[in-house]
Amino acid sequence: MRALDARKFLGVRALLACLSFGALLSVLRGQDANWDLKNYHLYNAWAWLHGRLALDLAPAGLQSFFNPLLDVPYFLLGTGPLQHGPRLLAGVQGLWYGGLVFMLFRVAIRLAGLRGRTFGWADVWAVLIGVTGTMTVSQTGSSFNELPLALFILSSLYVLLPLCADTPLSQPWRRALLAGLLSGLAAGLKPTAVVYAPALALGLLLALGMRREAWRLATLFGVGALAGFVAAYGWWGWQLYELTGNPIFPLFNQVFHSAWVPALGGTDRQYLPRDLGQWLFYPLYWLGKNQHIVTEVNFADARYALAGLSTLALVTLLWLLRRQPLPMDRSIRLLLVFVATAYVSWLCLFSILRYAVPLELLSGLLLLAALQWFAPADAAPRSWLVWAMAGAFLLLAGFSRYPGWGHVPYGDVAFDVRPPAVERGSLVLVVGQPDAYVIPFLPHAQDNRYIGLSWFTRSALGFRFDALIQERIAAHAGAVYALLRDDADEDLPLLQRYLPGARISDCAPVRSGLEQRRNGKDASGNLRICRLMSD
Numbered sequence: 001m002r003a004l005d006a007r008k009f010l011g012v013r014a015l016l017a018c019l020s021f022g023a024l025l026s027v028l029r030g031q032d033a034n035w036d037l038k039n040y041h042l043y044n045a046w047a048w049l050h051g052r053l054a055l056d057l058a059p060a061g062l063q064s065f066f067n068p069l070l071d072v073p074y075f076l077l078g079t080g081p082l083q084h085g086p087r088l089l090a091g092v093q094g095l096w097y098g099g100l101v102f103m104l105f106r107v108a109i110r111l112a113g114l115r116g117r118t119f120g121w122a123d124v125w126a127v128l129i130g131v132t133g134t135m136t137v138s139q140t141g142s143s144f145n146e147l148p149l150a151l152f153i154l155s156s157l158y159v160l161l162p163l164c165a166d167t168p169l170s171q172p173w174r175r176a177l178l179a180g181l182l183s184g185l186a187a188g189l190k191p192t193a194v195v196y197a198p199a200l201a202l203g204l205l206l207a208l209g210m211r212r213e214a215w216r217l218a219t220l221f222g223v224g225a226l227a228g229f230v231a232a233y234g235w236w237g238w239q240l241y242e243l244t245g246n247p248i249f250p251l252f253n254q255v256f257h258s259a260w261v262p263a264l265g266g267t268d269r270q271y272l273p274r275d276l277g278q279w280l281f282y283p284l285y286w287l288g289k290n291q292h293i294v295t296e297v298n299f300a301d302a303r304y305a306l307a308g309l310s311t312l313a314l315v316t317l318l319w320l321l322r323r324q325p326l327p328m329d330r331s332i333r334l335l336l337v338f339v340a341t342a343y344v345s346w347l348c349l350f351s352i353l354r355y356a357v358p359l360e361l362l363s364g365l366l367l368l369a370a371l372q373w374f375a376p377a378d379a380a381p382r383s384w385l386v387w388a389m390a391g392a393f394l395l396l397a398g399f400s401r402y403p404g405w406g407h408v409p410y411g412d413v414a415f416d417v418r419p420p421a422v423e424r425g426s427l428v429l430v431v432g433q434p435d436a437y438v439i440p441f442l443p444h445a446q447d448n449r450y451i452g453l454s455w456f457t458r459s460a461l462g463f464r465f466d467a468l469i470q471e472r473i474a475a476h477a478g479a480v481y482a483l484l485r486d487d488a489d490e491d492l493p494l495l496q497r498y499l500p501g502a503r504i505s506d507c508a509p510v511r512s513g514l515e516q517r518r519n520g521k522d523a524s525g526n527l528r529i530c531r532l533m534s535d
Contacts (some may be wrong), residue, residue: 006119019098026094026141030407033514039434041143044068045075046440058452060436078414086414096147097140114331125389129364134301149193150357152186164330180221184228192355197225199342207334260465271351294353297403307363310370416513417441423479432488453494480532485525506531
C-alpha cells in the first residue's frame with residue numbers, strides 16, 4: 001500500500017479543492033425544488049423571521065413546528081443577496097458536501113495514525129466509497145439539511161478519536177466536551193440527528209474499557225451534548241411548550257400530552273421494517289433498485305450491506321481476540337460501536353435512509369478496517385489491499401442508483417414564485433401539501449393569516465387544534481382564500497367542515513419556477529389561489 005503525504009489532504013488548498021468540488025456538483029444538479037422545500041423549509045424560515053408561530057396554524061402541516069434555524073441562511077440568501085444568482089446560491093449550498101469530503105479525509109488520516117500505519121491509497125479509496133454514497137451525493141445542494149448535520153457528527157467523531165490513543169493526552173476533558181457539544185448541536189438543529197450523540201457516547205465508553213476515566217469522559221461528552229442541544233433547540237422548545245404544552249410538539253405527544261393533538265408519537269413510521277427478515281437484514285433489501293422501502297424515491301446502494309458485513313466481521317474478530325487485544329484497536333472499537341448503535345437506533349426510530357448520511361460516509365472506512373486484519377499495520381506496500389478497495393469502489397459505483405429528489409432548471413431568480421394578489425388582511429387556507437412555500441411571496445404576506453388543512457388537521461379533529469381553527473375562522477371578518485392543487489381532494493372536505501356552504505370561485509394560477517420540470521412540463525398540479533364565497 002503506497003504511502004501518501006497526508007499533509008496534502010489537510011491544508012488550506014485541500015479544503016478549497018473540496019469546497020469547490022462540492023459547489024460545482026451542486027450547481028450541476030440544478031435548482032433544488034424538493035417536496036420538503038416547497039412544504040416547509042421556505043415557509044418556516046419566513047415564519048420565524050416574522051414571528052408567525054402563534055399567528056398561523058400549521059400551514060405546512062406537522063413540519064410547521066420544526067426548528068427553523070438551519071433554514072434561515074438559505075432563505076435569506078435566496079431572497080436577498082443571491083436572489084438573482086440561483087447558480088451561486090446552489091454553489092453555496094454545495095459547500096456542505098465539500099466540507100464533508102474534507103472532514104472524512106481528516107478522519108481517515110487520524111484513524112491511520114492511531115492504528116500505527118501510514119496513510120495510503122487504500123484510505124483514499126475508502127473515503128471515495130463514503131462520499132459517493134447515494135444519500136450523500138443526492139442531497140448535495142438540497143435544503144434537506146442532512147449534510148450539515150452529518151458534518152457536525154463527523155467532526156464530533158474526529159475530535160473524539162485521539163482519546164483512543166495509548167499516549168495520554170493533556171486535558172482530555174476538553175475533547176470530550178467539544179465532541180459532545182458538536183453532536184448535541186446537530187440533534188438540536190434537527191431531530192433526525194438525535195441517534196448519533198448517544199451512539200458516540202457509548203462508543204467512547206466501550207472503546208476506553210469502561211474504566212473510571214472512560215465513565216468520566218463519557219459523562220463529560222454527555223454534558224457537552226446536552227449543552228449543545230439546549231443551545232440549538234432550547235429556545236424553540238420553550239416557545240412550543242408555552243404555546244402547546246409540548247416542547248417538541250407535535251412529536252411524542254403520548255409523553256407530553258398537549259391538548260392540541262392526540263396522544264400519539266407523530267413520527268413517520270411507514271419505512272420501518274415490515275417483518276423479521278427486514279429487521280435482521282434490511283441493508284440487503286437495498287442492493288437492487290427499489291422504492292418505498294427506506295425512502296420514497298428509487299435508489300439502490302450496496303454500501304450499507306458492505307458496511308454491515310464489515311462491522312459483523314470486525315465485531316467477531318474483536319470478540320475472538322478479546323484475551324489478546326491488538327495495539328491501537330480502540331479507535332476501531334469506537335467506530336464499530338458508534339456505527340452499530342446508531343444504526344440500530346435509526347432502524348427503530350426512523351428507518352428513513354436520508355437520515356443515515358453519517359453511517360454511509362463511514363462505510364468505506366469500515367470495509368478498509370475489516371480488510372486490514374489481513375494486512376500488517378506497517379509501512380510496507382500492500383498492493384492487493386489498494387486493488388481490493390479500488391475494485392469495491394468501482395463495483396459500488398456501478399450498482400448505485402442515485403435519487404433526484406426534485407430539481408428544476410435555473411431561472412432568473414432563485415425562488416421564482418409569482419402568486420396572484422389577495423386582499424390585505426385575508427385569511428388563506430392552505431389545502432393539502434406541499435404549498436406553504438407560496439406564502440412568503442404573497443403580496444402583503446405579513447398582513448394575512450394562514451391555516452393549514454391537511455392530514456395533520458384531520459388527525460387532530462376533536463382536539464384543541466381543531467377548535468382553534470374554528471375559532472380563528474369564526475373571528476375573521478375579511479376575505480377568505482384557498483391555496484390548493486388538483487390532488488387536494490382528500491383535504492377538501494375540511495373546507496366544508498370549517499366553512500359550511502362555502503364555494504370556490506375566481507381562481508388564479510400560481511406561477512412558480514419550482515414547479516417546472518427539466519423537460520419543460522408543468523408539475524404544479526394546477527396550483528392556484530381561489531376566493532371562498534359563502535351562499
